[in-house]
Amino acid sequence: MKYSLKAKLSFSYVMVALISILLISVLTNQFLEKQFREYVQQNQEQKNHTVAVSIRQQYLGEEKWNYAAVESIGINALENGLIIKVTDASGEVIWDAKIHNNGMCQRIIRQMSQNMNTHYPNLKGGYVEKPYPIIVDDKEVGLLNIGYYGPFYLTENDLAFINTLNKLNVAAGLLAMLFALLLGLVMAKRLSTPISRVIDAAQMISRGYFGGRISEKSSTQEICQLTESVNHMAQNLENQEILRKRLTADVAHELRTPLATLRSHLEAMIDGIWQADCDRLQSCHEEIMRITRMVGDLEMLARYDNENLTLNKTQFDLSGLAKQVVQNFESAYVKKGVTLNYSGGEEGIRADKDKMNQVLSNLLSNALKYTPAGGQVDVSVKGTLHTVEVIVKDNGTGIAEDDLPFIYERFYRADKSRTRLTGGSGIGLTITRSIVEAHKGKIEVGSKLNEGSEFRVILPRQADE
CATH class of the missing domain: 3.30.565.10 (Histidine kinase-like ATPase, C-terminal domain)
Structure with missing residues (x-):
């Protein structure tokens, strides 16, 4: 099946646009996801550091702690997905989230695991604990263990943000595809229209009509060169056609005069009007020599036109x-x-x-x-x-x-x-x-x-x- 140039160009533009949009979308999505992972990990580390600073501030000195404030910090951290455990220098537990509400800790871990396995099944994450020594006046007065889903985890808000971002990427891709389709149709028409006119002009030339010219201008340099070449060819062929007709008339004219002279002289001598004397024969001979010289010139020109x-x-x-x-x-x-x-x-x-x-x-x-x-x-x-x-x-x-x-x-x-x-x-x-x-x-x-x-x-x- 044969397709028009416009259809092929449109299809080519659309395919190039689709492939480009797909590549851009995939690369953009991977880049944003990588950046978001790094942001979440940095944010996780910042949360841990903030909790560690808050716990250290609850040490009252002489191995005394503000137990109520430590518990408040632990409950608040638990609500944010952090399971903490605080012990003093002797190892005695000051506050432990699992002891405070073990059921809630397990639900948080399961929920985190489910979210991460759903969206990142190849991540192979799990529950991890990270220790933070509590240092006061260059002395370790306790130890803080922060448990969370590692290497990072996403909250419900984080997942909602990612889903929204993916939807925006899909919408932008669809709009870009539509724009690429419209742009491809316009560009294909701009390219195919002058080429179609060139084809029409070439077909007219092939049928012997050399008067047609392509007057439309194009912003594409190659198409301008093509139309100029076709117009130049048509002009040359038209000039050659005029010269060919003139050549025929000129050759006929050049031969007609000596032949007419010869004919009139010979007929007059045959009819007995003129005597076949030396003067009459000399005149006929001159006309014959004139024709001979013309034929000789043509033969010479044929030799000179030969590339060899x-x-x-x-x-x-x-x-x-x-x-x-x-x-x-x-x-x-x-x-x-x-x-x-x-x-x-x-x-x-x-x-x-x-x-x-x-x-x-x-x-x-x-x-x-x-x-x-x-x-x-x-x-x-x-x-x-x-x-x-x-x-x-x-x-x-x-x-x-x-x-x-x-x-x-x-x-x-x-x-x-x-x-x-x-x-x-x-x-x-x-x-x-x-x-x-x-x-x-x-x-x-x-x-x-x-x-x-x-x-x-x-x-x-x-x-x-």
Whole structure:
């Protein structure tokens, strides 16, 4: 049988509370009983001492006693459960409770024994007598024997007090159990409700509905982290779904144009409208090569996405490579009227030189495409103790803030027009990031619309093999 999370949590809280209350009750009861025993024993000793002092005060000197006062003290002690016997220095009995009222003494002993055996059957107590010498002026003038149930005994009032205390403990335990039950239900609901919402959201995500979000807040840190993770996952899946649909549309668009051109040219030549001369065939060949390059880029990206991408690492000067790539682009920049600047000293690095060439070429190509005539592109290479940075900064059209998270996605271009003047296949930055991450580096971008962009590639000098 399966139970809900709320039921399990409630049961767990109640069981923990019950066990805790039971342990506390048992330990409290044992502690109070121990303390009460010690109190009774101390009180018994205090009573004996008080009786001994009172008896000593009845010695009149010269072996004379106040017999009436001794008898009064003995009767009063008997009523309090103490059976006393007083003798003088010669051993002659001055007063004895058993002689005075032996029947009453026996009843007191039986009553004490019955009370103690009922409540403390394992105590193994019994009637005991304790002697107290009567000392006056450093001279023993007599002996006091006090008999009582030992090691201690409880009067009717003491037993009534213990019973009342036990009842209070039981009542407090029941109230605590009720409070624990209510608290467990409340806490279980507070914990299970957001988890249930997370389950509902996860089920919606599993069915392909990514728009739902969990808006409720929880005071539990772990539940907040769980809801944030589910919301973040839903957001990412929703973004990926949007990108997937856009990727399909972009690929269709990129293939549709050259295929439509090929189809129109071939149909015109088949229908005899155009002659199959070199110019017409050359135009068809260019469109075929365009499709071929796109397929080649996709194959290259698939290889770079593979975790087993092979890097042919060598030690070389990254600044020298960057300077060479800048020189290769100089003519294209001059033709468009964009200024290209370079700065940086020698920076040694161990990496795949060909792939670093491709990274630099992609960044410079993008900067050229999105920087209008009269603009400027700055390339710099600088290093630290463990890393080398390549910075490509332009003052071109820039990238909108909403587009920044997606610029590394396949076929994603911030320029929605997708004309031939604004770019190729749209996977250059995707390949660039794959190469950089394969070298255990990272690529960062900062951009403002109509102000320009800055791409920063950070690479370790000695990448792990």
